[in-house]
Amino acid sequence: xxDQANGPDSNGAMGGRRTTLVIHRTDFVICLIIxxxxxxxxxxxxxxxxxxxxxxxxxxxxxxxxxxxxxxxxLSLALPFEHLFLxxxxxxxxxxxxxxxxxxxxxxxxxxxxxxxxxxxxxTVLTMAAVCIGLPTLWGERRLRVxxxxxxxxxxxxxxxxxxxxKVHFEPGLLGLLAD
Amino acid sequence: xxxxxxxxLLVVDPLNIALIFAGAVVxxxxxxxxxxxxxxxxxxxxxxxxxxxxxxxxxxxSSLYVSGTYAxxxxxxxxxxxxxxxxxxxxxxxxxxxxRGEAGRALGIATFASVVGGIFSLFVxxxxxxxxxxxxxxxxxxxxxxxxxxxxxxxASISGKSxxxxxxxxxxxxxxxxxxxxxxxxxxxxxxxxxxxSEGISFVPVLIGLFAIGELFAQSQAVExxxxxxxxxxxxxxxxxxxxxxxxxxxxSSGIGTFIxxxxxxxxxxxxxxxxxxxxxxxxxxxxxxTGCPEGxxxxxxxxxxxxxxxMVPTLALGIPGSGTTAVILAALIMHGLRPGPHLMKETPExxxxxxxxxxxxxxxxxxxxxxxxxxxxxxxxxxxxLLWPMVFVFALIGSYAFSSSVFDxxxxxxxxxxxxxxxxxGFGPAPMVMGLILGKLVEESFSQSMIxxxxxxxxxxxxxxxxxxxxxxxxxxxxxxIGRALKRFRTASA
Numbered sequence: 001x002x003d004q005a006n007g008p009d010s011n012g013a014m015g016g017r018r019t020t021l022v023i024h025r026t027d028f029v030i031c032l033i034i035x036x037x038x039x040x041x042x043x044x045x046x047x048x049x050x051x052x053x054x055x056x057x058x059x060x061x062x063x064x065x066x067x068x069x070x071x072x073x074x075l076s077l078a079l080p081f082e083h084l085f086l087x088x089x090x091x092x093x094x095x096x097x098x099x100x101x102x103x104x105x106x107x108x109x110x111x112x113x114x115x116x117x118x119x120x121x122x123x124t125v126l127t128m129a130a131v132c133i134g135l136p137t138l139w140g141e142r143r144l145r146v147x148x149x150x151x152x153x154x155x156x157x158x159x160x161x162x163x164x165x166x167k168v169h170f171e172p173g174l175l176g177l178l179a180d
Numbered sequence: 181x182x183x184x185x186x187x188x189l190l191v192v193d194p195l196n197i198a199l200i201f202a203g204a205v206v207x208x209x210x211x212x213x214x215x216x217x218x219x220x221x222x223x224x225x226x227x228x229x230x231x232x233x234x235x236x237x238x239x240x241x242s243s244l245y246v247s248g249t250y251a252x253x254x255x256x257x258x259x260x261x262x263x264x265x266x267x268x269x270x271x272x273x274x275x276x277x278x279x280r281g282e283a284g285r286a287l288g289i290a291t292f293a294s295v296v297g298g299i300f301s302l303f304v305x306x307x308x309x310x311x312x313x314x315x316x317x318x319x320x321x322x323x324x325x326x327x328x329x330x331x332x333x334x335x336a337s338i339s340g341k342s343x344x345x346x347x348x349x350x351x352x353x354x355x356x357x358x359x360x361x362x363x364x365x366x367x368x369x370x371x372x373x374x375x376x377x378s379e380g381i382s383f384v385p386v387l388i389g390l391f392a393i394g395e396l397f398a399q400s401q402a403v404e405x406x407x408x409x410x411x412x413x414x415x416x417x418x419x420x421x422x423x424x425x426x427x428x429x430x431x432x433s434s435g436i437g438t439f440i441x442x443x444x445x446x447x448x449x450x451x452x453x454x455x456x457x458x459x460x461x462x463x464x465x466x467x468x469x470x471t472g473c474p475e476g477x478x479x480x481x482x483x484x485x486x487x488x489x490x491x492m493v494p495t496l497a498l499g500i501p502g503s504g505t506t507a508v509i510l511a512a513l514i515m516h517g518l519r520p521g522p523h524l525m526k527e528t529p530e531x532x533x534x535x536x537x538x539x540x541x542x543x544x545x546x547x548x549x550x551x552x553x554x555x556x557x558x559x560x561x562x563x564x565x566x567l568l569w570p571m572v573f574v575f576a577l578i579g580s581y582a583f584s585s586s587v588f589d590x591x592x593x594x595x596x597x598x599x600x601x602x603x604x605x606x607g608f609g610p611a612p613m614v615m616g617l618i619l620g621k622l623v624e625e626s627f628s629q630s631m632i633x634x635x636x637x638x639x640x641x642x643x644x645x646x647x648x649x650x651x652x653x654x655x656x657x658x659x660x661x662x663i664g665r666a667l668k669r670f671r672t673a674s675a
Contacts, residue, residue: 061362139566168582
């Protein structure tokens with residue numbers, strides 16, 4: 001398999017070792033993931049509720065997704081070999097993924113997931129404020145004279161536009177409890 | 181003629197003009213910011229426009245589209261970081277020209293070329309849309325299916341690094357579109373017992389997630405990145421000598437950009453690259469390219485803005501998006517209860533004329549805003565990332581929530597964002613997936629109807645000459661680049 005250790009160089013070599021073999025390791029893994037997902041979904045299509053031919057006119061609900069899944073499977077099978085047909089080989093494909101995902105990105109993902117999970121409890125306005133405090137702080141902003149006005153004014157502006165002017169229902173959450 | 185008059189009356193409504201102006205300003209701000217793109221901005225603004233009548237809503241989004249495409253050139257020229265992918269080619273000559281103290285001249289050439297390209301394509305749009313719609317009215321489901329397959333095949337070259345990955349991404353988008361109740365039979369598909377999925381996955385959270393949140397995670401990989409700016413001079417309109425020099429390039433690129441824009445799925449980025457290459461190919465001063473050549477700025481800028489008008493042609497006349505941003509505009513049309521496609525031109529021609537008028541006004545607006553305010557707008561890059569991206573997230577959060585006041589949609593947005601980030605890292609572009617998602621319904625419906633018409637005999641698709649033509653285009657589109665490369669290698673080897 002093609003080596004995928006560190007990063008690509010201009011010759012398509014990964015981590016100093018050339019990609020001389022046919023199968024690109026990372027793309028092989030991606031191919032397996034897509035195949036696994038596609039097979040699970042294909043199985044799911046076989047479990048769709050049965051419909052009388054008169055109603056479905058011989059075009060069952062599973063037919064189109066099944067065709068799509070076959071297309072996806074067929075295309076995915078070519079993924080591990082794709083680098084062989086590209087002008088700059090694997091280096092072109094590996095450009096963006098050569099750097100590992102940084103811890104900050106993973107923490108950002110975690111923070112945003114936690115924020116959305118807490119949204120029903122916090123309510124929309126407090127969720128916005130939490131994002132406006134949490135994300136800048138996480139990304140290195142330390143000036144309170146910047147963070148505090150930002151966390152107050154920006155959610156307030158968004159609330160005026162969406163809730164007051166456009167009449168979008170905002171979940172009251174904790175603020176609603178306090179108001180009661 | 182009456183429809184045209186009605187359309188212009190709709191567009192000159194004060195609310196509409198104000199929204200076109202707002203769209204132009206937001207478009208320039210977004211376009212000037214590296215990382216923020218016009219599809220992302222259109223997706224984020226989509227929920228706001230739902231509260232508006234269709235004409236002002238689509239006018240604002242169209243204005244944002246054309247202005248955002250132009251504004252990418254500001255940062256491409258001043259900081260060598262294209263604000264949007266279509267401006268990448270502009271940086272090749274724009275930044276060297278700015279570095280030698282001619283930033284104002286470079287911005288002037290870019291603004292002039294963008295406006296000419298944009299206006300040229302709008303007149304083509306005005307002529308081509310009714311013609312194409314007239315032809316498309318004769319299409320049956322089988323022709324529509326073939327057209328949609330052709331459009332999906334064109335996704336291969338939409339952007340990114342890999343044709344194969346674009347196709348997979350597009351197919352996954354179509355598959356996502358099948359989630360929910362099957363319209364013909366009422367059977368639930370891929371809902372896995374989640375009641376919220378039975379109505380399908382809404383476009384808005386997926387669009388916002390893929391375009392905005394995926395990019396947010398990508399930006400978190402380089403939070404500390406600071407752009408080095410060239411001090412911007414006052415923007416200068418091109419001199420007579422510059423005009424004489426770039427005029428043929430501008431006209432050629434306007435034609436190229438419009439044609440590329442009309443092709444389903446092909447957008448401004450490809451138009452700009454071809455515009456640049458052709459400018460170089462036809463130039464007598466090839467050696468100047470890359471060192472601050474005026475044609476090197478005018479070529480891609482005229483082409484990428486010409487693609488905006490071109491891309492609206494298939495979007496409105498066929499219901500097939502001409503680019504990533506028009507895919508989002510197509511979603512907006514559907515949400516406003518309009519039927520993009522030939523019936524739009526037949527039933528509400530004044531709407532199409534209104535969009536033409538809005539885009540025309542937007543071109544003049546960004547000419548004014550660009551000439552007067554490029555220096556100010558270039559300062560937008562000074563907004564720290566650690567404040568800008570939280571704002572984007574808040575808009576994404578509210579935008580995905582607002583449409584149906586559902587936290588479930590916010591989860592969809594976040595999941596789409598995570599998926600978008602992982603996909604982008606591995607070369608799968610978000611735009612093909614969005615276009616697949618939007619085209620999905622058309623593909624399935626036309627396929628099912630055709631199969632019913634043909635009594636399940638799929639080979640009868642080939643009875644229609646139009647279907648055969650589209651299938652031939654599909655095959656050519658898919659394999660021509662590979663065959664071309666193989667031939668080139670063969671010629672090189674034999675020489």
